[in-house]
Amino acid sequence: MPTARETRQLKHEVAAFKRRRLLEEASHLFFSNGYESTTLDAVAERLHVTKPFIYSYYKNKGELLAEICQIGIQQSLEALDWALAQGGSASSRLKLLVDKVAHIIIENQEYIVVYQREEKNLDPEDARRIRDMRHRFxxxxxxxxxxxxxxxxxxxxxxxxxxxxxxxxxxxISNWYRPGGKWSPTEVVMHTIGLAMRMVTPTRA
Amino acid sequence: MPTARETRQLKHEVAAFKRRRLLEEASHLFFSNGYESTTLDAVAERLHVTKPFIYSYYKNKGELLAEICQIGIQQSLEALDWALAQGGSASSRLKLLVDKVAHIIIENQEYIVVYQREEKNLDPEDARRIRDMRHRFxxxxxxxxxxxxxxxxxxxxxxxxxxxxxxxxxxxISNWYRPGGKWSPTEVVMHTIGLAMRMVTPTRA
Structure with missing residues (x-):
C-alpha cells in the first residue's frame, strides 16, 4: 500500500498533469480560433470536463492566457540560467543556450505563436511581467x-x-518550422547554433 | 490654368494620399486597441471623415486589414526584386536587399506588428496570398x-x-526597434547588414 507521502506525491503529479492538459487544449483552441473567439465552455468540452473544473485551476480565461504566454519565456530563462551556470568558454555556453532554447521554441511552438498574436489581450500587468522576462533574457x-x-x-x-x-x-523558428515537415528538430537546432555562432565568431580578413 | 491632364493627375495624388492616411490611422487604431475592438466609426472619427468616405475606398474593415498586412511584404518584395536586378556580386546584392528591406521594416513597423498579431483575422484567401508573398521572398x-x-x-x-x-x-527588428530610442534607424540597419553578411561569409579556421 502506498504511504501517505506517496499518495500526496501522486496527487501533485496528477494535478500538474491536468493543469498541463488544460493549457495544451486551451492553447490549441486559441491557436486555431483566436483567443477572443474561444470560450471556456469550448475548452471544457474539448477536455470532457466541467467548467468548475477549469475554475479550480484558473480564475478566468485571462489567467489561462497569461500562463500560456509565459511558458516559452519562462522555460527559456531557466535554460539560459542553466547554460550560464555551466563551466567552460563563453562560446560553449552560448552554444548550450542556443541549443536548449531552440528546442524549447520548437517544443512550445503553439504557445509562442499564441503569445505573439495575443499579447494585446493580456492583462497589462501580465504583459509587462512577460515583457520584463524577455528583456532579462x-x-x-x-x-x-x-x-x-x-x-x-x-x-x-x-x-x-x-x-x-x-x-x-x-x-x-516558431514562424517557419513545421512539425513533420522538411527539416527535423535536430536539423533546425543545428542550423540555428551554426548561425548564432557565426554572428559572434571573429572574422578573419 | 491647369490642363485637364494636370487636374486628373492631382486628383490621383489626392486619392492616393487619402488612402494612405486612411491606412495609417486604421493601422494605428488596430495597433493600439486591436482589430476586433476597432470600429470603422472610430477610424472615421479619427480622420474627421464620414463612414461613406471610408466605404468609397474599402468595402469593409477586412479589406482595410488585408491592405495593412500586405504593405510590408509587398514593399519588401519590390525592394528584393530591385536589389536582385542590380549588377555586381551576390554579396553586394545581398547587402542591398538587407539594407532596403530593413529600412522598410523600420518605416512600416506598426503595419508589420499588426500583421503578426492579426493574421488570424484576415480573410483566409488574403492570408494565403500574403503568406505566398512571404514564401516567394x-x-x-x-x-x-x-x-x-x-x-x-x-x-x-x-x-x-x-x-x-x-x-x-x-x-x-519590428519586435525590438523603438523609434526615437537608443539606436538610430541607420545603426539598426548597419547592424542587420553586418549580421546577415556574417551568416553567409566563408569562415576561415
Missing amino acids: DLKVATLLEEGARGGEFEIGDAAMTANSISGLISW | DLKVATLLEEGARGGEFEIGDAAMTANSISGLISW
Missing part, C-alpha cells in the same frame, strides 16, 4: 557576449543589438 | 544564397533555412 545574453568579446572569443558590434538578434533568430 | 533569397555559394562568395548550410533566418533577422 536579452540582457543576460548581452552580458555573455560582452564577456566573450573581452576574452577575445567573440567579435561583436553592439552587444545589446546582437543579443536581440540572437533571441530573434531563435524565436523566429 | 524567402525563395528568392535562397536562390541568391545558392548563387553566391556556387560562385564561392558564400559558405552556407541549407540555403532555404538560411534564407528563412535572414528574413527573420530583418523582420524581428
Whole structure:
C-alpha cells in the first residue's frame, strides 16, 4: 500500500498533469480560433470536463492566457540560467543556450505563436511581467557576449543589438518550422547554433 | 490654368494620399486597441471623415486589414526584386536587399506588428496570398544564397533555412526597434547588414 507521502506525491503529479492538459487544449483552441473567439465552455468540452473544473485551476480565461504566454519565456530563462551556470568558454555556453532554447521554441511552438498574436489581450500587468522576462533574457545574453568579446572569443558590434538578434533568430523558428515537415528538430537546432555562432565568431580578413 | 491632364493627375495624388492616411490611422487604431475592438466609426472619427468616405475606398474593415498586412511584404518584395536586378556580386546584392528591406521594416513597423498579431483575422484567401508573398521572398533569397555559394562568395548550410533566418533577422527588428530610442534607424540597419553578411561569409579556421 502506498504511504501517505506517496499518495500526496501522486496527487501533485496528477494535478500538474491536468493543469498541463488544460493549457495544451486551451492553447490549441486559441491557436486555431483566436483567443477572443474561444470560450471556456469550448475548452471544457474539448477536455470532457466541467467548467468548475477549469475554475479550480484558473480564475478566468485571462489567467489561462497569461500562463500560456509565459511558458516559452519562462522555460527559456531557466535554460539560459542553466547554460550560464555551466563551466567552460563563453562560446560553449552560448552554444548550450542556443541549443536548449531552440528546442524549447520548437517544443512550445503553439504557445509562442499564441503569445505573439495575443499579447494585446493580456492583462497589462501580465504583459509587462512577460515583457520584463524577455528583456532579462536579452540582457543576460548581452552580458555573455560582452564577456566573450573581452576574452577575445567573440567579435561583436553592439552587444545589446546582437543579443536581440540572437533571441530573434531563435524565436523566429516558431514562424517557419513545421512539425513533420522538411527539416527535423535536430536539423533546425543545428542550423540555428551554426548561425548564432557565426554572428559572434571573429572574422578573419 | 491647369490642363485637364494636370487636374486628373492631382486628383490621383489626392486619392492616393487619402488612402494612405486612411491606412495609417486604421493601422494605428488596430495597433493600439486591436482589430476586433476597432470600429470603422472610430477610424472615421479619427480622420474627421464620414463612414461613406471610408466605404468609397474599402468595402469593409477586412479589406482595410488585408491592405495593412500586405504593405510590408509587398514593399519588401519590390525592394528584393530591385536589389536582385542590380549588377555586381551576390554579396553586394545581398547587402542591398538587407539594407532596403530593413529600412522598410523600420518605416512600416506598426503595419508589420499588426500583421503578426492579426493574421488570424484576415480573410483566409488574403492570408494565403500574403503568406505566398512571404514564401516567394524567402525563395528568392535562397536562390541568391545558392548563387553566391556556387560562385564561392558564400559558405552556407541549407540555403532555404538560411534564407528563412535572414528574413527573420530583418523582420524581428519590428519586435525590438523603438523609434526615437537608443539606436538610430541607420545603426539598426548597419547592424542587420553586418549580421546577415556574417551568416553567409566563408569562415576561415
